[in-house]
Amino acid sequence: MPIVSVPTQEAAVVTRGARFLVVVLVLALTACSQGAPGGAPSGPDGNKIVLTGDQKADWAQILALENEAQALVKTDGCLSAGQCRTAPVGSRACGGPRYYLVYCSRSTDSVALFRKLDAVAAAEREYNGRYKIISTCEFRLPPKVAQGSGSCQAQ
Numbered sequence: 414m415p416i417v418s419v420p421t422q423e424a425a426v427v428t429r430g431a432r433f434l435v436v437v438l439v440l441a442l443t444a445c446s447q448g449a450p451g452g453a454p455s456g457p458d459g460n461k462i463v464l465t466g467d468q469k470a471d472w473a474q475i476l477a478l479e480n481e482a483q484a485l486v487k488t489d490g491c492l493s494a495g496q497c498r499t500a501p502v503g504s505r506a507c508g509g510p511r512y513y514l515v516y517c518s519r520s521t522d523s524v525a526l527f528r529k530l531d532a533v534a535a536a537e538r539e540y541n542g543r544y545k546i547i548s549t550c551e552f553r554l555p556p557k558v559a560q561g562s563g564s565c566q567a568q
Contacts, residue, residue: 460532468544475536479503482529483514488565490520497565499555500526504534506541507550515558517565 460478464471479502491497498518501510516526540546556567 462536486516487520491517494560497558504537506546506548513555
């Protein structure tokens with residue numbers, strides 16, 4: 414006579430929990446391997462990069478936009494470290510910025526800076542998706558900031 418096992422309530426809960434974990438894992442892996450959906454990235458102030466299909470040329474466009482953002486950064490003019498700030502730059506394939514800029518909130522047009530950085534991040538997300546870029550999935554924290562001689566710096 415064959416042995417038939419009857420699932421218990423505990424076994425059913427474990428099975429549902431295992432299925433849930435598999436679904437979460439699949440979603441997480443999918444998010445790490447895909448860029449944001451949509452067309453060409455566009456920043457809130459009209460910054461727009463149209464990806465051409467030439468990976469080197471497209472990356473050069475992103476770097477040019479990033480250089481425009483860096484040109485907005487002013488590190489001098491702050492009287493204390495409390496006036497120094499950080500701003501995230503780019504969008505790694507698995508999420509989060511590539512690095513952070515340090516700036517003085519008193520002398521930098523923060524609104525213009527973040528508009529430009531939003532455009533950089535949007536363009537990089539599109540680039541990552543189009544070219545199937547992958548990255549490590551570590552979480553990068555902003556640096557601690559210090560002020561010395563009126564200039565903000567990363568510690």
